[in-house]
Amino acid sequence: DSLVRTDPDADLVRRLKASGDDAGHCFALLMTRHGAKLRHRAARILGDECEAEDVVQETWVAVLQGIR
Numbered sequence: 001d002s003l004v005r006t007d008p009d010a011d012l013v014r015r016l017k018a019s020g021d022d023a024g025h026c027f028a029l030l031m032t033r034h035g036a037k038l039r040h041r042a043a044r045i046l047g048d049e050c051e052a053e054d055v056v057q058e059t060w061v062a063v064l065q066g067i068r
Contacts, residue, residue: 009033016067031060 009030016026038059042052 013067019068027064030063
């Protein structure tokens with residue numbers, strides 16, 4: 001028997017698209033999984049922590065809007 005592997009992020013996005021009761025929870029999990037890495041990369045690229053935080057927030061807003 002072969003095991004079917006699923007991408008946990010894909011599962012969260014699928015659940016988020018369904019906009020069920022756990023949509024907020026799914027979005028929070030995605031932010032928790034990827035937020036620090038995004039902030040770190042943005043800060044390295046921009047050279048400014050505050051600007052990086054703004055860019056990351058705008059990115060999350062765009063993600064949420066794009067999913068819907």
